Amino acid sequence: MNFSLNFKIAILFFLITFLGSIIQSVYTYDSFHWVISQSSIDLFSSRTPYKDFFIHYGFLFTLVNAIILKIFNYDLLSTMIIASLFYGLGNFNIYLISKKFVSPNLNFYVPITLFLLHPFANHPWPNYQFYFFLTLFILMLLKNNLFNIFISGFLLSLCCLTYENFIFLSPVIILILLFILKDFYKNILFILGFVLPISIF
Numbered sequence: 332m333n334f335s336l337n338f339k340i341a342i343l344f345f346l347i348t349f350l351g352s353i354i355q356s357v358y359t360y361d362s363f364h365w366v367i368s369q370s371s372i373d374l375f376s377s378r379t380p381y382k383d384f385f386i387h388y389g390f391l392f393t394l395v396n397a398i399i400l401k402i403f404n405y406d407l408l409s410t411m412i413i414a415s416l417f418y419g420l421g422n423f424n425i426y427l428i429s430k431k432f433v434s435p436n437l438n439f440y441v442p443i444t445l446f447l448l449h450p451f452a453n454h455p456w457p458n459y460q461f462y463f464f465l466t467l468f469i470l471m472l473l474k475n476n477l478f479n480i481f482i483s484g485f486l487l488s489l490c491c492l493t494y495e496n497f498i499f500l501s502p503v504i505i506l507i508l509l510f511i512l513k514d515f516y517k518n519i520l521f522i523l524g525f526v527l528p529i530s531i532f
Contacts, residue, residue, distance in 0.1 A: 337439050341426040344442040345419045352415035352452040364454040368410050371396035391492035392457040410455035418452040418459040424466035461494040480517045484524025
């Protein structure tokens with residue numbers, strides 16, 4: 332497969348961001364910001380969420396970190412690995428989105444600009460998981476077929492489960508999108524995709 336130079340640059344900066352974030356985190360431990368991992372450690376214990384311990388941001392964020400901590404034998408650095416992966420992939424999604432709106436000559440600068448603005452993930456925060464789901468939501472929405480419209484609704488719901496405060500903004504986004512789509516089947520699929528993860532939660 333023949334990849335363009337722009338695509339190779341985007342992959343390169345994704346790898347720099349991913350690996351650089353992990354290397355940086357080895358030397359920048361912050362007990363104040365990393366303490367949110369405690370709720371992920373408690374999730375697979377006998378304690379009950381929202382009753383015995385507090386979920387700080389969103390249940391999905393806590394669940395993802397709980398799984399990665401379990402896999403890596405509760406090494407806190409593993410939460411930084413997953414945060415770095417989500418952030419790097421979020422930036423790569425922005426590059427893919429920009430391909431639909433920016434000429435190849437200017438698209439060349441998108442991954443470079445993103446890297447210069449915020450090169451590395453700082454802490455194992457929910458922002459990076461949220462960022463990934465949000466950018467993937469936009470990417471799927473732009474494909475504008477029935478399956479991807481359903482997936483975009485699903486991803487918007489995952490944004491809410493990652494960062495619970497986002498649920499207050501999501502109805503506004505849904506109303507705007509229903510007006511833009513103006514297609515009964517697409518609207519129904521989008522709403523179903525959004526409702527499904529939250530109803531399971």
